Amino acid sequence: MKLTQGCFSFLPDLSDEQITKQVQYCLSKGWAVNIEFTDDPHPRNTYWEMWGLPMFDLADAAGVMMELAECRRVYGDRYIRVSGFDSSHGWESVRISFLVNRPAKEAEFELVRQEMAVRSVRYTTVHRQPQPASS
Amino acid sequence: MLDVPHTTTIEVNEVPTAFDLRKEAEAAGITETLHQLEQELIGLKPVKQRVRQIASLLLIERIRQRAGLVSSAPTLHMSFTGNPGTGKTTVALRMAKILHGLGFVRRGQVISVTRDDLVGQYIGHTAPKTKEILKKAMGGVLFIDEAYYLHRPDNERDYGQEAIEILLQVMENQREDLVVILAGYGERMTSFFASNPGFRSRIAHHIEFPDYSEAELLYIAELMLRERGYRFSAAARESFERYIVLRRTQPFFSNARSVRNAVDRIRLRQADRLVSDLDRMLEIADLETIDPSDVLASRVFSGGAGSEQATGSKCP
Numbered sequence: 001m002k003l004t005q006g007c008f009s010f011l012p013d014l015s016d017e018q019i020t021k022q023v024q025y026c027l028s029k030g031w032a033v034n035i036e037f038t039d040d041p042h043p044r045n046t047y048w049e050m051w052g053l054p055m056f057d058l059a060d061a062a063g064v065m066m067e068l069a070e071c072r073r074v075y076g077d078r079y080i081r082v083s084g085f086d087s088s089h090g091w092e093s094v095r096i097s098f099l100v101n102r103p104a105k106e107a108e109f110e111l112v113r114q115e116m117a118v119r120s121v122r123y124t125t126v127h128r129q130p131q132p133a134s135s
Numbered sequence: 136m137l138d139v140p141h142t143t144t145i146e147v148n149e150v151p152t153a154f155d156l157r158k159e160a161e162a163a164g165i166t167e168t169l170h171q172l173e174q175e176l177i178g179l180k181p182v183k184q185r186v187r188q189i190a191s192l193l194l195i196e197r198i199r200q201r202a203g204l205v206s207s208a209p210t211l212h213m214s215f216t217g218n219p220g221t222g223k224t225t226v227a228l229r230m231a232k233i234l235h236g237l238g239f240v241r242r243g244q245v246i247s248v249t250r251d252d253l254v255g256q257y258i259g260h261t262a263p264k265t266k267e268i269l270k271k272a273m274g275g276v277l278f279i280d281e282a283y284y285l286h287r288p289d290n291e292r293d294y295g296q297e298a299i300e301i302l303l304q305v306m307e308n309q310r311e312d313l314v315v316i317l318a319g320y321g322e323r324m325t326s327f328f329a330s331n332p333g334f335r336s337r338i339a340h341h342i343e344f345p346d347y348s349e350a351e352l353l354y355i356a357e358l359m360l361r362e363r364g365y366r367f368s369a370a371a372r373e374s375f376e377r378y379i380v381l382r383r384t385q386p387f388f389s390n391a392r393s394v395r396n397a398v399d400r401i402r403l404r405q406a407d408r409l410v411s412d413l414d415r416m417l418e419i420a421d422l423e424t425i426d427p428s429d430v431l432a433s434r435v436f437s438g439g440a441g442s443e444q445a446t447g448s449k450c451p
Contacts, residue, residue, distance in 0.1 A: 052263075055270060057271060058270055058271055058273065059242040059244045059271070059273070059274050059275055060241055060242050060273040060274025060275065060312065061273075061274075062273035062274055062309065062312040062313075063269070063270030063271065063272075063273040063274075064270070066266075066269070066270060066273070066305075066309070067266075067270065
C-alpha cells in the first residue's frame, strides 16, 4: 500500500532533483527545513523523530540534501519526510511537508467502520501487518 | 553523411558552429567584473592574472558546453598565502562576488570561519559543528582564515584533524556546491600542507600574495585618505613616501595594514593640531589637508615603532 501523506503524495515519488527544488523553494521563503523520520506512519502519529536540528539559516538546498543522504543511509528502512516551518508572525506553523523516503515494504492500514447510536459512524484506522509481496 | 538519420541532422544544425567571443564575455558579465577588480585592487598582479585565467576558463567551458563538447566543472578551491596585510582576506571576500557573478557558485554567500567555528572542545563535538558550517556555506564560498590553526601537530588529542577530514571529503565530493578558500601566512601554510598532503592536491589554485611595492603603498594610503575625505599636501606626500621607506625596514611591518594604521594615526595628529589652536577660523581646506608635520611626528622617524624589540632580539 502506497502511503499518501503530506504534499505531493498522489504524485509519483519525487526524485532527488525535485526534492532539491522544493527545499530551495522553502529556503527562499525563509522557512526552517526539517528532516524527520518514523517507523509508525499512522496518520494520527504527529510525533516523528527529528534528524538533527532544524536548518534555518541555509542559503542552498545542497546542505539539506547532504543531511537527507546521511539520514537515508542510517534510516533508509523508515519513512522520512521533509517539512518547512514558517516562523513569521501570524503563521508560526509548518507550511509544507512531504515524504522523501519510504521503506521497501510499506505499512498497511485498514479502515474499520462502526455504526454508532443515532446513525453516527465511527472510523478507526487499524494498523495491519504487512502482507507478503505475492498478494 | 547520407545515412545519418533525419533527427540527428536537425540536432547538428541547432548547434552553432561559430561563437562571438566578445558578445559571450559581455553576456556573462566577465568584462565588467574584471574591470572592477582591476580598479578596486592595487597591485596584486599574480592574483589578478589568476582570476582572469579562471574567468576565461569559465567562458570557454560555457561555450564548449553549448557546442556539445565535453566539459566539466572546474575545481575552484583556493589557497591564499602571503605576508600580513597583503589583502588575502579582502580578495577572498571579493572572490565570492566574482565567482557568483560569473556563475561559478549558485548563491554567492560567504561564510567566514576560523578554527573556533569548526573544531569542538570535546570528543564528538567537531563533526556536527563542521557539518553545520558546511551546510550553511553550500552554494557559496567557505572562507577559512588562518587555516593552519586547524591542525595542531604538537597536540595529538586535538580534534582539528577530524574537521579537516570532513572538510576534505566535502571538498572532493561536492565540488559543484561549494568553493573553499583557505588563507594564511605563507610559511605556516606550507607546513600545514606538508602535514595534510590531501589538502594541497585538492586545491586547484594556490595563489601567492606578493608584498606591495613602495609606490603601491603610497597609492593605497592616498586612496584610503580620499575615501575618508582627506588629502596630502605636496610636502606631506613627500614625507609619507619617506615614512614608507623607513617603515618597511622596521619590524612588524604588515603592508597595507600598517599603512591603514599610519593613516589613522595621521588623522589623529591632524585633529590634534587643529584643536590645539581654538582661536583660529577653520576652513574646509584645513579640515581636508594633511600637513607634513602630521606625518613627521611619527615615531618611525625617530628610531621607530617596535625597533627596540628588534634590536633586543638581534643582540643577545
